[in-house]
Structures are given as structure tokens and as C-alpha cells.
Amino acid sequence: MRIALLAHVRQPIRQPFLGGMEAHGWYLAEGLIARGHEVVLFASGDSDPRFTLDPVLPVHYEAAFPWAEHRGKPELIAHVDAGYAAACDRIAGGGFDVVHNNSLHRFPLEQRRTAVTPTVTSLHVPPYDALHHFVAVSPSPSHHLTVTSQSQLRAWWPEGAPPEASILHNAIDPAAWPFVPKGNGEGVWCGRITPNKGPHLAIDAARRAGIALTLFGAIEDRDYWTAEVEPRLGGGIRYGGHLDGTALAAELGRASVFLFTPCWDEPFGLVAIEAMACGLPIAAFDQGAAREVVGDAGQVAPANDVAGLADAIDHCLTIDRAVPRRRVEEHFARDLWLDRCEALYAAVTRAPHSAIAA
Incomplete structure (x- = not known):
């Protein structure tokens, strides 16, 4: 198939990834190309050059309009709208199947x-x-919507989802996150360093549980880092930087437990399944999709409960590392995900021609 992948443009689709959305777009492009599809990635022009790029914007918009300063401002909205309007027109005339x-x-x-x-x-x-109304009126036989978890499906459609909506869990290539049979007794956390990801609470729980902890990820909110994270470093707590996938996989594999601390309704949690693939049980806050993702591969604690998370860490250190690896292979492996994507593409392309198009 000839497939247009239309990404968000706040950040580039390249490693090291700022977060799960960038990783999702990159893995999707790579996986579909490996399956023989012709893929054009519509993203910021500073995305990974190994893909065939059709830039929505010349560079990601944070480079010119930092989101923290320009969120909701007319100049940022106009900049992004112009890019997507032109990209959608190019897609419409580009002979894409989906x-x-x-x-x-x-x-x-x-x-x-x-x-x-x-x-x-x-x-x-x-x-x-800003998006809810447009999503609500958009389903049609030729337009299917997916969410990443059951909790997210309920959030978008509390009265019941339309038939054109379904759950499509995120996934990874297990081979890119090698299984390590034994850890070093330490904890690890990774993600965007921002309040809604809760790294300061992970630090507090690790101290309470008496384990060392290394944080990895981009420092997105510098004020939060300075006020809440940096002062907590030291004494077995360290920051390891923002790493690409290969380096991060090696760091994850050395540890014994992964701390997953969402402080918002996290739609999925890609970092958790990356750690699970390496063999790490997950000690998590019960927020968003955490319980659905973790399953029997860890333990969840009440949201924002540091003492409960410390207890979960202790429990996770008793879990066989084969359990989280097996959960990824059975539920969150990339080939399963790509099979489901291809099935959705086939379904929407079989839909009858609409009078709207005419």
C-alpha cells in the first residue's frame, strides 16, 4: 500500500525521542516499510532523514514557538494550521491508499x-x-479512530464508543529491548521530566524503599527540574541523561525494577513496556492505563501514594523477570500491532465511496 503517515509537529520524529508519540510515529514508519509498504512521513522537516519526508513544517514548532510560552496563542495556531492545511491537500492529491x-x-x-x-x-x-468536537463528528466508514487503552476509550466516549472506534495498544519490537535475566537491585525511571510524569515522586518512593534510582529523559520543564528534581539528586539518586533507544535499553536491562509514576490520565505508557521487554517488573501509580498495561508484570499503588509505591517496589523485586518479558511478547509486540494496523487500513479502504467526496 501507499501510506501517508501524518505526525504531530511539536517535536521531530527522530531519536532520541522526547516521548511516546514520537516513538510511535518512528516505529510505525520503520515497521510498515519493513513490510514492503511505500510510506511517506508527513512530519517536521528535521525528522529522521532515513524516511521519505514530506515536511508539514520546515522544523518542529517548538524551535520557533515554545509550547510553554505560546500555548493557545494565535501565532502558533496559525503557523500549525497553515502547515497541516497544505499537507492535507498534498495527501489528497498524492495517490495514497490510506x-x-x-x-x-x-x-x-x-x-x-x-x-x-x-x-x-x-x-x-x-x-x-480543542479536539473533542471534531473527533465526535468524524467517524465514518472510511474513517476509523483508535485509542491506546480501555481507560482512554471510556474517557473519549463515556456514553459508549461508536463502531468506528477501537483500542489499538501501542507496541515495540522486543528485539530492540533485549531481555536481561538478572538485575543489579536498582530502580530506573524514564520519560519526559515534567510534573505530570512524577519523577520527584519516584525519587521519594525509591528512597523510602531503600534502593538506588537513575532517571533518564529530556528535561522538558526546567523550572520543575530546578525546584523538585535536582534538589533530590544524590545519595544513590542520579540523572543519566536523554538517551537513544539502544543506549536506553542497555541501561534498563541492568536495573531490577521500573518506576512508572503518571500524575495524569496517562493514555498508555510506552516506557513501561520498553522496560518490561528488558525483564523489569513495574511499580506504578494507578493512573490512566497503568493497570491495563502492567497486568501481572508488576504492582500498582494508589495515585500519588509514595508509601504505596515503595511497597510496590518491594513486591516487584520478587517477580520473575520472565513475566514482564512474556507479557510484552503476548500483548505489545510490534508484529501484532502492525497486523492490526494493516487490518484497519484494509477495512477503511474497502468502505464504499462517499457522497461527501463527490
């Missing part, structure tokens, strides 16, 4: 566009006002 839309933008949801080029839209966030 669009996989990960943009979190309203234009690709319009039925006048999805009727021309069948579309699968993946929603990676809880419902928010």
Missing part, C-alpha cells in the same frame, strides 16, 4: 478529507476541548 493520522489536529478529521483518502486516526491523549 492515511494513518497521528497529528492531533482537526483538519485531517474532516469528512471531506477522510472521504477522499481513507483514514485511521490514532488518539494518543485524553479528550481535550
Whole structure:
């Protein structure tokens, strides 16, 4: 198939990834190309050059309009709108069989566009006002929507999801996250260093449990880092930087437990399954999709409960490392995910031609 992958443009789709959405787009492009599809990645122009790129914007928008300063401001909205409007027009005229839309933008949801080029839209966030209406009116036979977890499905459609919506769990290539049969007794945390990811609570729980902890990830919120994270470093707690996938996999494999501390309704938690593939049980806060992702591969504690998380750490150190690895292979392996993506593409491309397109 000839597939247009439409990404978000806040950050580039390249390693090291800022977060799960960038990783999702990169793994999807890589996986579909490996299966013989012709893939064009519509993303920021500073994304990974190994892919065939059609830039939505010349560079990711944070480079010119930092989100923390320009969120909701007219100049940022106009900049992003212009890029997506032109990209959607190029897709419509580009002879694509299907669009996989990960943009979190309203234009690709319009039925006048999805009727021309069948579309699968993946929603990676809880419902928010700027997008909710456009999602609600967008389902059609040629437009299927996916969410990453059961909790997210309930959040978007509390009265019941339409037939054109389903759960598509995120996934990874287990081979890229090698299993290590024994850890060093330490903990590890990774993700964007920002308040809603809760690294300061992970530190507090690790201290309470008496284990060393290393943090990895991009420092997205510098004020939060300075006020809440940096003062907690030392005494077995350290920051290991922002690493690419290969280096991060090696660091994860050395540890014995992964701390997953969402302080918001986390739609999935890609970092958790990366750690699980390496053999790490997960000590997690019970927020968003955490319980659904972790399953029998760890233990969840009440949200924001540091003492409970410390107890979960102790329990996780008794779990056989083969359990989390097996859970990834059975539920979150990339080939399963790609099979499901291809089935969705086939379904929307079989939909009857719409009068909207005409």
C-alpha cells in the first residue's frame, strides 16, 4: 500500500525521542516499510532523514514557538494550521491508499478529507476541548479512530464508543529491548521530566524503599527540574541523561525494577513496556492505563501514594523477570500491532465511496 503517515509537529520524529508519540510515529514508519509498504512521513522537516519526508513544517514548532510560552496563542495556531492545511491537500492529491493520522489536529478529521483518502486516526491523549468536537463528528466508514487503552476509550466516549472506534495498544519490537535475566537491585525511571510524569515522586518512593534510582529523559520543564528534581539528586539518586533507544535499553536491562509514576490520565505508557521487554517488573501509580498495561508484570499503588509505591517496589523485586518479558511478547509486540494496523487500513479502504467526496 501507499501510506501517508501524518505526525504531530511539536517535536521531530527522530531519536532520541522526547516521548511516546514520537516513538510511535518512528516505529510505525520503520515497521510498515519493513513490510514492503511505500510510506511517506508527513512530519517536521528535521525528522529522521532515513524516511521519505514530506515536511508539514520546515522544523518542529517548538524551535520557533515554545509550547510553554505560546500555548493557545494565535501565532502558533496559525503557523500549525497553515502547515497541516497544505499537507492535507498534498495527501489528497498524492495517490495514497490510506492515511494513518497521528497529528492531533482537526483538519485531517474532516469528512471531506477522510472521504477522499481513507483514514485511521490514532488518539494518543485524553479528550481535550480543542479536539473533542471534531473527533465526535468524524467517524465514518472510511474513517476509523483508535485509542491506546480501555481507560482512554471510556474517557473519549463515556456514553459508549461508536463502531468506528477501537483500542489499538501501542507496541515495540522486543528485539530492540533485549531481555536481561538478572538485575543489579536498582530502580530506573524514564520519560519526559515534567510534573505530570512524577519523577520527584519516584525519587521519594525509591528512597523510602531503600534502593538506588537513575532517571533518564529530556528535561522538558526546567523550572520543575530546578525546584523538585535536582534538589533530590544524590545519595544513590542520579540523572543519566536523554538517551537513544539502544543506549536506553542497555541501561534498563541492568536495573531490577521500573518506576512508572503518571500524575495524569496517562493514555498508555510506552516506557513501561520498553522496560518490561528488558525483564523489569513495574511499580506504578494507578493512573490512566497503568493497570491495563502492567497486568501481572508488576504492582500498582494508589495515585500519588509514595508509601504505596515503595511497597510496590518491594513486591516487584520478587517477580520473575520472565513475566514482564512474556507479557510484552503476548500483548505489545510490534508484529501484532502492525497486523492490526494493516487490518484497519484494509477495512477503511474497502468502505464504499462517499457522497461527501463527490
